[in-house]
Amino acid sequence: MAMTFQGRVVAPGEVKAEALVSHGGFNTLASFQMALMFGDKQVKCGDQNNPDLYKKPMLGKALCLPETIGSTTGGMVLYTACALGKQPACMLFSKPIDSLAASGAILAANWTDSNMPVIDKLGEEFLSYVKDGMTVTVGADGIVTVE
Amino acid sequence: MNLTKEQQSLLDGSKGETMAKVVKTLVMYGEAFDAERMVPVAEGFGHTVISFGIGVMTPVYDLYEKLLSAGAVSGQKFTADPRPLDKNVPSSLLKDIVFRVMYSQQERYEEQLRKFGLRGENDYTCACYLPQVGNVPKRGDILSWAESSAVVYANSVLGARCNRNSGIIELMGSIAGFVPEFGLLTDDGRKADYVVEVKTSQKPEAQLLGSAVGMKVLEKVPYIKGLDQWIGTELNESATAYLKDFGAATASNGSVGLYHIEALTPEAKDLGDSLIRPDAQVYVIDDAELERVKNSYPCIWKDMDATPKLCFMGCPHMSLGQLAEWTDRVAAALQENGHGKVVIPTVFTSAPAVIEEFKKTERYQKLMDCGVVLSYICPLMYMNNPLAKKMPVITSSNKLRTYTSARFYSDDEILKFITGGTN
Numbered sequence: 001m002a003m004t005f006q007g008r009v010v011a012p013g014e015v016k017a018e019a020l021v022s023h024g025g026f027n028t029l030a031s032f033q034m035a036l037m038f039g040d041k042q043v044k045c046g047d048q049n050n051p052d053l054y055k056k057p058m059l060g061k062a063l064c065l066p067e068t069i070g071s072t073t074g075g076m077v078l079y080t081a082c083a084l085g086k087q088p089a090c091m092l093f094s095k096p097i098d099s100l101a102a103s104g105a106i107l108a109a110n111w112t113d114s115n116m117p118v119i120d121k122l123g124e125e126f127l128s129y130v131k132d133g134m135t136v137t138v139g140a141d142g143i144v145t146v147e
Numbered sequence: 148m149n150l151t152k153e154q155q156s157l158l159d160g161s162k163g164e165t166m167a168k169v170v171k172t173l174v175m176y177g178e179a180f181d182a183e184r185m186v187p188v189a190e191g192f193g194h195t196v197i198s199f200g201i202g203v204m205t206p207v208y209d210l211y212e213k214l215l216s217a218g219a220v221s222g223q224k225f226t227a228d229p230r231p232l233d234k235n236v237p238s239s240l241l242k243d244i245v246f247r248v249m250y251s252q253q254e255r256y257e258e259q260l261r262k263f264g265l266r267g268e269n270d271y272t273c274a275c276y277l278p279q280v281g282n283v284p285k286r287g288d289i290l291s292w293a294e295s296s297a298v299v300y301a302n303s304v305l306g307a308r309c310n311r312n313s314g315i316i317e318l319m320g321s322i323a324g325f326v327p328e329f330g331l332l333t334d335d336g337r338k339a340d341y342v343v344e345v346k347t348s349q350k351p352e353a354q355l356l357g358s359a360v361g362m363k364v365l366e367k368v369p370y371i372k373g374l375d376q377w378i379g380t381e382l383n384e385s386a387t388a389y390l391k392d393f394g395a396a397t398a399s400n401g402s403v404g405l406y407h408i409e410a411l412t413p414e415a416k417d418l419g420d421s422l423i424r425p426d427a428q429v430y431v432i433d434d435a436e437l438e439r440v441k442n443s444y445p446c447i448w449k450d451m452d453a454t455p456k457l458c459f460m461g462c463p464h465m466s467l468g469q470l471a472e473w474t475d476r477v478a479a480a481l482q483e484n485g486h487g488k489v490v491i492p493t494v495f496t497s498a499p500a501v502i503e504e505f506k507k508t509e510r511y512q513k514l515m516d517c518g519v520v521l522s523y524i525c526p527l528m529y530m531n532n533p534l535a536k537k538m539p540v541i542t543s544s545n546k547l548r549t550y551t552s553a554r555f556y557s558d559d560e561i562l563k564f565i566t567g568g569t570n
Contacts, residue, residue, distance in 0.1 A: 010179055025365050025401065025402065027549070027550075029550060030549060030550050033531065033550070034531075034533075034536075036203050037201065037203050037249065037531060038533065039203075048445045048447045048552075049444075049445060049549060067365065067366060067402070068402070069361075069365060069366070069400075069401055069402040070295070070398075070399055070402060070549065070550075071196070071295055071399065071550065072196045072293040072294055072295045072298065072311055072312060072313055072314060072317075073196050073197065073293075073313070073314045074313055075312075075313025075314065075315065075316055076196075076197060076204075076207060076313055076314035076315045079206070079207070079315060080203070080204050080206050080207060083206030084203070084206065097179060098311070098366055098402060099176075099180070099310050099311045099312060099313070099330065100311060100313045100402070102176060102179040102180070103176060103312065103313030103315070103316040104313060106172055106175045106176050106179065106316075107172065107313075107315055107316065109175070110168060110171060110172050110175070111168070111172070111210055112206070
């Protein structure tokens, strides 16, 4: 059964992708640093403290998360991932977006040619419902459909 | 967002397309948080989290080249995070080759920093607020900083106002000279969402307590009660060093940008319980909770019984007082354990300016006699080397543990390891 969730558009765009779900805070630096540094083609998550994502490929996935945590290099790391074409298909936040993720999304939208829609405020129900492997469709109006 | 005429003019391109894009980025950043206006950054110094010239980060340096070409330099001088390389830190031929490849952009990037307005050649440290470094904002100053441990310290201990800005955005704030007003820049954003009650039987280790708080409250503002009985009610060298390490752990294990310590930090001293929101949640931390948190840390060593080959202390960089205290502790433990020098290669890291001051004291030679390496390096940058990642490295830094394969031990455990005591 398809469920829809209304969020707020932080970085616009439309996309359809497979869900990858982190129930805990997503540590951007810890997740991306090794994959970016050593050219991991699948961009596997390197954060050993995140049991939901550790070692799972993030490239092209609909990354569903509550918020990002950790180092203030986070936005720069996200910007770099986007500039190199190593980003998730989209980032879908259950909570209001945090300052680091917002920085990364806005830097990418303004200073790269990448397309990574970012939606926030999707609510706790969104994160409870969506599971790894489900198909997620992001509309330009911030409506996210999960099936 | 309501922009002043001057800000609107910049956005409209009066100083060129690149500057307009910088302002547009800051406007979008503010709009994501419903900011209504921009506020000027305080006179004084900025701080940037990006201090490393990693090959893969070329898009960042290309972007910076674009800014420099357009004359978009920082309106204020600034300090930067620690350098990633120091030949004094134990390494190997192979590791050195990997380091050279990894940090292939270092010279290019340091030249960019000079052009942007780096304060001085030795201004590379994550603890820029230490008195010897001298980037110490005043209470109420609006900052455009990044570096999670520095931001949380500036907000909490100094009472300055800074959001958890990302690298690049912080430089853009310094270039424009203003930042969007939201979050920790506002009175409301500085109110506490959590009350943390410390009920331990002894002084909790700063990095462990900070980790527990960070993992629980994530980005929320905690108001800590019961800690003043262990660290006092004065912001002296000992208390500020404790808060430096505590804050770094809250920021890296969670995303705390501000904490209040009852009867100690400036806003808690002035405003007390009125800082706490009526619906604040309560988190009690006792001995069992700290033990639970410590035991929850994953370790990705292949051989869990491996003998440590390197120890890093000083993430964030150690204060002058911490260097002195640890020198005495190591020397005394070595004597007690019948060793002349540390039995595991050990690196203490601190700011270049602090190291210079420490070298003027008698303890410097004492530390050298113990066989400890004193470096300005960023241990995290060292550990990014995949050959280092494979090594069994130990630390009492919860930040280093979070981002690398380094294994966390308490200060007492670390002391036993490096001085050949019984663990």
